[in-house]
Amino acid sequence: MKKLLLIAILIYGTAMASDHQQSHYSPKLLSQVKQLRDYALNDMLAYELTESLTTEVGARLAGSEGDAKAVAWAKAKFNLLGFDRVTLEPVTFRRWVRGEETAEIISPYQQPLTITALGQSTPTPKEGITGQVIHFSTLEELKTANPEEIKGKITFISNRMERHKDGSGYGTAVAARSSAAQVTAAKGGIGTLIRSIGTDNNRTPHTGVMNHDDNISTVPAGALSNPDADLLVNILKRDQAVILRFTLGSDFDGEYTSYNVIGDMLGSEQPDEYIIIGGHLDSWDLGTGAIDDASGCAITMATAKLIKEHIGQPKRTIRVILWANEEYGLSGAKAYYEAHQGEMKQHILGGESDFGAGNIYAFGTRIDNKALPLINDILNLLKPLGIDYAGNQSFSGADLTPLREAGMAVFSLAQDGTEYFDYHHTANDTLDKIDPQKLAQNVAAWVVVTALVANTTENFGFNLQDSE
């Protein structure tokens, strides 16, 4: 059904464009955007920005020294790139820090294990937690288990994430990461381990946030690398009690104020109307945050810079937001909404790049149906990049959630995520995972959408609940 609807929309769109021979954008603009799109395919600015952030700053866990360095980096880069206005908006959150991380099987076979704490995990005692491991294939199995089986034990969920181009294996698998600690605590367990939420076979465990609420009891929680999880499963198959010890030093540590770093290319006609683009500036601490999300910051910074340089001042303001603490709090997203909730109607359309640096293959929207004709020219210009329409049910990036929920229209440019979860949230998230050609294709696509939307004064719909 969804597919049929999509086809219907596509046919409708094409009909609008070809039958009426009319466009919502000037021929000159369309020609300029086409030229810039093709120029962007060979431009290295986004790669240079990605290289710069990962090399000169590196890991930038929210609340760490790297966070402050990243903020300074972003401010300086926006200025260097000629943004008209650069703003630092404070974002305060509860800081979480990683500490020592060790794990080993004690019996029946001594084996060291590779482990990393889940984000927001509480610490173990210094000497670690030692206990028998009880194995569940899925979170559901753990949820339905008898508490008597779990009391005093370490739970272990071995669910394996599936590889898909659109990353859809993540949503299924990640529930274990989110909830294992609270479910384990509720049943009297003393700690929990999960198989990493990732598609690789490397000894590089995947961190990522877990649920934490001061009012809900929890246990220390870590992810084993996938080969380590395999090893543990194989030992558990031998039907002997498996005793394991792990130590996590991670803990909350006071409050910290970071910043959403905002670069505006001001509009000539409606400077107070915004097309919102960006990525998140923070990263997990294990790698240098190349695909998550230096690339997203770089793609969108380069997009605004190229438009200003090659097409000139847009009618509306192009606002690039480099979001603070996406990873364990969506803190920047929440703070921005609080600070700007009175201006929501000026937020015309928003998108975020936060799924690596693979080629973009689909453009999705969540706009008023009446505004759909506005995207025909966008689709025509995206087509030669290998990008098709993905329908009008887009949710865009996580950092846009508060704005989308407040009614802002959004779009997404879906990246090929086949390999994304090999490296996501691991020490392996480094610059070498990025193909400069693919990164440039991303910029070309972002240029098309951003330049057209910033150069029309038409609207894309607001408060979409009404139009659904």
Added chain:
Amino acid sequence: MKKLLLIAILIYGTAMASDHQQSHYSPKLLSQVKQLRDYALNDMLAYELTESLTTEVGARLAGSEGDAKAVAWAKAKFNLLGFDRVTLEPVTFRRWVRGEETAEIISPYQQPLTITALGQSTPTPKEGITGQVIHFSTLEELKTANPEEIKGKITFISNRMERHKDGSGYGTAVAARSSAAQVTAAKGGIGTLIRSIGTDNNRTPHTGVMNHDDNISTVPAGALSNPDADLLVNILKRDQAVILRFTLGSDFDGEYTSYNVIGDMLGSEQPDEYIIIGGHLDSWDLGTGAIDDASGCAITMATAKLIKEHIGQPKRTIRVILWANEEYGLSGAKAYYEAHQGEMKQHILGGESDFGAGNIYAFGTRIDNKALPLINDILNLLKPLGIDYAGNQSFSGADLTPLREAGMAVFSLAQDGTEYFDYHHTANDTLDKIDPQKLAQNVAAWVVVTALVANTTENFGFNLQDSE
């Protein structure tokens, strides 16, 4: 020229087989071997042995607790598999132990680095070595550099290993690992780092032995993972002094006695003549030593067991040697030769499996030219497995070096090593890297060679210097 020679030999071989319609092996034996070859393609014994050694013992660095466990494991398995004679032959060597390992760039950008000590590296002081990094693209560059440039600095060699099916990129790249520390010391440097000798892009550095001689000065030496080496290169490109600190706790630590564990399937006619097969029992300590070299041990143990079980007692003794401390001393190889040098002429033919678990694609020999007709039937039976002849210049495995140099004829079954150096000597050398089907293809090939050679009383040549 080599290729022409190879073709000539192949034509000669085929001519021998087809024109004369004669065989050096009985039709019954050939039929039995063919049947067993096909059976082995679906047999899981080698995989089960690999799983058992990596799961129940895991890492087994020579001189470690894992070494002793592996020796006990091997003795027990040989007995369980019905070997006629199981012998532990002592192998004494200078033990080397790994310690703490840390590295970080201090300026111009603070970045933690992933490092591992090279085997036989001496330790740094406890507080580490801090110094300016001086970059060389190759070992040759370092060798020709002015000592004034190097004095008081940390050298860094960034040569990148190439990926080839036959692993030939290793020989070119590994010289940096072997010699960097001694060359650096000779020129007054204080430490050395190399880009890992590996073809992957993982944050899992590759260890491996370096040259050590108490009479030649040296410096502490480590390998950076490949993404870390890339990062360092990118920082060095910025033309600012790069200051780095690294700490290695590795050191020599007394003497240790391990064992070559030898399983014999005794011959009925010439029990004192041996076909030597095997792998090395020790591994590096970072992974569980699955492809290096649990698989080699398992392939050859399974080969002897399947032959005895399905074809019966061989005419000559099939001797499976699980060699001690291959990785940082070839200690087992040397000890075996010393203990058996009076029996060299009874060592009819030898091979070692020590290149992972990829499909075998070539069979090579180093036998007397007069014995070449003996391999026609072997080649005919290997052909359906996708295995061609690789000529008569084989060097076989490292553990056979003393025996080969003493005159023993050798063979090799060359494995596809395209991915081998992604994992070799890293934490990533784990069971999941092994495809059970490919492992079974290995056993099928080893069965063909071993069963035929063990069931003829003809010779393959000795002291080949004369026949070259």
